[in-house]
Amino acid sequence: MNIGLFFGSFNPVHVGHLIIANHMASYTDLDKVWLMVSPHNPLKDKNALINMYDRLEMARLAVEESINISVSDAEFKLPQPSYTIDTLTHLRERYPEHNFSLIMGADNLASLKRWKNHEILLRDYKIFVYPRPGFDNLELIDHPSVTLTQTPLMELSSTFIRRAIKEGKSVRFMVPDPVIRFIEAKNLYG
Template structure:
């Protein structure tokens, strides 16, 4: 099976994440998308990150009715910090029957040279790129491992949602209902 791995902190998961994952699972050659909830991105600050178990639970609640979307906690089982190449290597060994691809935004592609063993990622894995506001894809545009998709452009961010929620603003329709109820019940991000 062709599986796309969509890595993220999902802090919190929101409709932008789900639209991207759903697009990749239904409008590309991928048969399934796994949302890989990362404990901590080595290239980001930890400051606003709530615990991984709450982020995993919100992602599971948000995707429980989706046919071809799954949530993965694989990076919890690997040494920290978690690097994409290490996770891919582990998954390929654990599930040799699957073909894994990466899903990433144009912003991540622009900084891929900062990633651990990025050359191996480009050599050994296919990468599906979705557009991000303010990022034009120039470098790697014609790379044989890169597929640039027409995923709807999302200008929604978890940072925006956290800030709005903290200020008491309504984020209904931006965060899936079940995840929003979970956030509210645990008083997350406030």
């Protein structure tokens, strides 16, 4: 099976993430997309993250009715911070029957050369890239492993969602209802 790995903090998960995941599962040769909840992205501030288990649960709630999108906590069992190459090595050993590809935004492709063992990622994995505002002329876009998709451009961010919640503004239709209920019940981001 061809599995697309969509890594993220999902702090919180929102409809932008879900639209991208669904597009990749529906309009590429991927059979499924796994939302890979990252305990700590080495390029992000760990102090801005809420508990990883709350982020995992929100992601699960967001995709509970999906047949081609699921959630993985594989990085929870690995040393932190999480490096994509280490996670892929772990997954290949655990699931040798699957072919794994990466899903990333154009902003991440722009910084890929800063990633641990980026040459191996480019050599051994297909990378499906979705557009991001302001990232049009990318050095690696013509690499044979890279596929630029026609995913709808998403300008919604978890940072915007967190700020809106903190300010007491509605995030309805931007965040799935079960996730909103979870955030409210646990008083997250307030």
